[in-house]
Amino acid sequence: MFWTIAVVLTLVTMAVAIYPLLRKERKIESANAYDLTIYKSQLKEIDGDVERGLIDGAEADAARAEVARRLIGAQDALDKESSEMRPNHDSLSSEEDSGTSNLKFAVVVIALLIPLLSSGLYFALGSPGLQSQPLQARLSKPPEQQSLTELVASAERKLARNPDDLVGWKGLAPIYARMRRTEDAIVAYRNILRIEGESVEALSDLGEVLVIQDAGVVNTEALELFQRANLLDAKAPKPRFFLAIALGQEGQEREAIKKWQELVDDSAEDAPWIPFAKNQIAALEKRIASPTEGNDGNASSAAAGSGLANPSKEDVQNAAEMTAEERQQMIEGMVSNLAERLNSDGGTPDEWVRLIRAELVLNRPDMAAKTVTRALDALQSDVEGIEKVKAAARSLGVSITQ
Amino acid sequence: MIIELGHFMLVLALALALIQSVVPIWGAQTDDNRLMAVASPLAILQFLFIGLAFAALTNAYVTSDFSVQNVWENSHSQMPLLFKFTSVWGNHEGSMLLWVFILAIFSALVGAFGNNLPPKLKANTLAVQGWITSAFLLFVLLTSNPFHRIANAPIEGRDLNPILQDIGLAIHPPLLYLGYVGFSIAFSFSIAALLEGRIDAAWARFVRPWVLTAWGLLTLGIAMGSYWAYYELGWGGYWFWDPVENASFMPWLCGTALLHSAIVMEKRGALKVWTILLSILTFSLSLLGTFLVRSGVLTSVHAFATDPSRGVFILALLIAFIGGGLSLFAWRAPMLKQGGIFSPISREGSLVFNNLFLSASAAAVLIGTLYPLALEAITGAKISVGAPFFNATFGPMMIPLLVAVPIGPLLAWKRGDLFAAFQRLFVALGAAILVTVLCYSLIDGGSAMAPLGIGLAVWIMVGALAEIQLRIGLFKLPIAKSVSRFVGLPRTVFGAALGHFGLGMTLLGLMVATAYQSETILVMKPGDHAAVSGYSFELGGFREHSAFNYVDLIGTFKVTKDGKEVTELHPAKRVYTSRNMPTTETAIYTIAGVTQLYVSLGDKQDDDGIGVRIYYKPWVTFIWLGCVVMFIGGCFSLSDRRLRIGAPARKGRAKEAAGTA
């Protein structure tokens, strides 16, 4: 459809540009003839002014004399022109020849320039085939055709109209969490808790996102939520998991080990939290053995090991690396080299975008988010570069922190 | 798809503009009518294409299509519909597209209605328009393309800069651009005349309507910008000598000079070379204004586009057009025939006087605007050239010019009588002196400057009326005769008188508002009173109100005078949520259409108090009403049928003339 219209437009354009060249030649009026008519109308205006009494007789006569002088001048020039034209009548045909060859040349140039230039430039600059995406249409598409952001936005709009829609909040909350929109996730889980009332799931889900927001620390509010959940169902693993972490963070290592061990004992062999729990136990035991020793370099235990009161973001990230295989570690090494270079020396917008992509590939969205922030910082004066990075971040689903 | 078609049409328009740049000139050089005839249809088709491209972008804004980067960056789905429209040009890319679109409108108008132009003049003029269009289309497509797409469209836009979400600023740029770009026609006509090496008798007549149009719209645009700054920025100021304001003021000064010199050229055939030069300079200043605003070289409250690569592109355009135009002028101008002679005391002489002072003051503004940039580029020292500089240079230069305004129209062409002119103006002179003395004696204290300025304004206004009175012989001839003369008076005479009267009004407003305003800045708590110029303002309280994409903190002020309630004012502090950016929403009450009470809110203090500015601005609206009257004057002149006599049914008569020879 687009191409059909584009071709039609191009053809119309060519037709409009070429049509005047194919008409019969007409004689051009001499510019002096135009002048002549102006002077004549000026004479008339003077008469009109006299009639209306705007200028007096003497002034009018002077003005008339001046215009008349110019009129005669123009008439003379016109006469001279036409007398020059007549004897030249014979050479007209040769002139016509050169005229026709000029025309042919012009037609060819126009016929080539319009399609070539327009298609060439458009291919270089445009995004052919990309459909328009009016917001309303995007949001009212059937859900299976919507992208994640569109799904979220249409759900948000529905919820804005009907804030008590439990199903809506339940659908949205985990998506927020997955998209790392922690603030929004907290709001969503709070709403679920408000509508549904206290349940183990609602309490512990809200607690979990609060922990995520606080970079892995189980703060007072989260702790209270997990405790309430634990009261409702002492067997539910999620509250127990976080309560154990909280104990470790409070420095009650022995208590924590006990809770972890209970959790491991009560769970099935293949429960997803088993490896983490075992790691925790090992790390906590090590800490009891040598309390001064902090991070022993073993990234896998770092989260618990150094997370006395306030594990830093780096610790949490180190912990996130514990699943990394060796090969991935190698890639990570390369990426971190790039990151180091960009951080210290800066780089082009494209390099920053590459780094952001790489970090996403390594499944480290918060790293990527930080890189976006750093890139925006480093690119400071390069407005276009900033836009590029932002656009890339948006399209990759990385949030841009303010 | 619509958006991509818009993009494609813009590219097609470039191809058309390139052809239009070359083929008609070639035709004019080889006397080939067919090559010249290409110009008009191309200009019209370009107008269509660029217009449709603009419509496509507008459509993307209205439907919140965030797959268009430009829309995503400058719009928001919750924005009121009006601002979805206006944000099309509330950003760099969109406003440049608007610039080119207006250029295309003007070219198309010449193409469609220029049949009374000598063919070569028309062909050359349109070709020069083609150069400008090509250059700016390239600029738009390569450095400021509003049609860039985002593959994964975001779901929400980043919102338009809140200070631009205002109806005043919505209308102001298009008007300014209409003015700026309108002068391109005068430029193209001049270049065409220089290319051909002859100035047709009708040249000034053809150019004058364009200059009038551009000048009138620019006048309105500047007034609108000034009023916008007045109520939106919340400082109560209307002119800051900000570089961006200067950028629009310089072409206005130069364009005003051009307007006047074109009269001399039309009526007397004199000042041809000067008029050509002025039209080149006026458009050059328009381009300079575009450069200053669009390149981001300025530090200014208005600068919302900053990108050096664009700056270099526009600078190159600037150098090419100004340098090229002036070089062509230097080369060809000596070939042009000089026109009639006149004595220094004459209508022509007065218009030369006008031109001299207007161009000198434009030069002063130019130097004041560029000097800081040049100084910084050369020495690195940073200075600011503000109101004190312009008051010391522009002010003194305006005084002789303003004094001369009523006198000029009363002098005869060729040789005038200054004494007689003064005699005829005795009423105006008397009124001016009376008002000056009254002001001086009634308002004690304060300098004599304000009364003198007010007297000068009265002199200009009464002088403008006196001109009409003299022309129609009112009080001298029988009433019936005066009326019939009044009806038959050429529209240009009304236009000139209105223009001058409006100038007087603006001056009056400036003088009175500056000299006799009063202001109070204080911290108020609910229940507090403030008294300004006899009016009492009581702060009732605050309330929060949220609408669209912002939240307002609205204060309620009860205004009373002598115990009687005058009005209630609701100034607000508005915060645009998506950018967390505050703006000031001023509340203004106009008394009798001229004097304004002006209240704006500052910051909320720690203890329930809030900063409040209250101004009493006497006669302040005259400043802008005067501009509107000037604009109406321009319209009157434009409607004068004599400007159009250029001649439609010309062909036959021209042939007849040739035949009888």
Next chain:
Amino acid sequence: MSRKQKRMMLIGAAGAVLFAAVGLILFALQNQITFFMSPSEIAEKGVEPGQRIRLGGLVMDDSVVRSDNAHVTFVVTDGGAEIKVAYAGILPDLFREGQGVVTEGALNADGSFTADTVLAKHDENYMPREVADALKEQGHWQDSYGKVQAN
């Protein structure tokens, strides 16, 4: 008068007007301009108390003190030096701690600054150019100060 005389007279008059205009402009450029300075430059070069200057920099965090009748004081810094500024009036919309500001006024004998005009950036992506340059000179541009507000 002959044609030539008339022309000479015209040119003479034009020359006189232009001469006067140039004189005015030069005079005004000597006396009516204000220099922009950062706190460090003032500390280095010294400025006469009472001379009108523009002072630009960042509003230091926690330095804004409001008192009665819209009087306010704050500290302007460029990382190298600090100057206390006193101002009576309403601060512009975008005046914020940690953000760029340009003030116009004069230095007092005690080294503080009394401003009669305060300009803040008018767009959140926009830092007054002089301020940005001054900060760059002091090497503080890349710090958190100069962070472009994403979004």
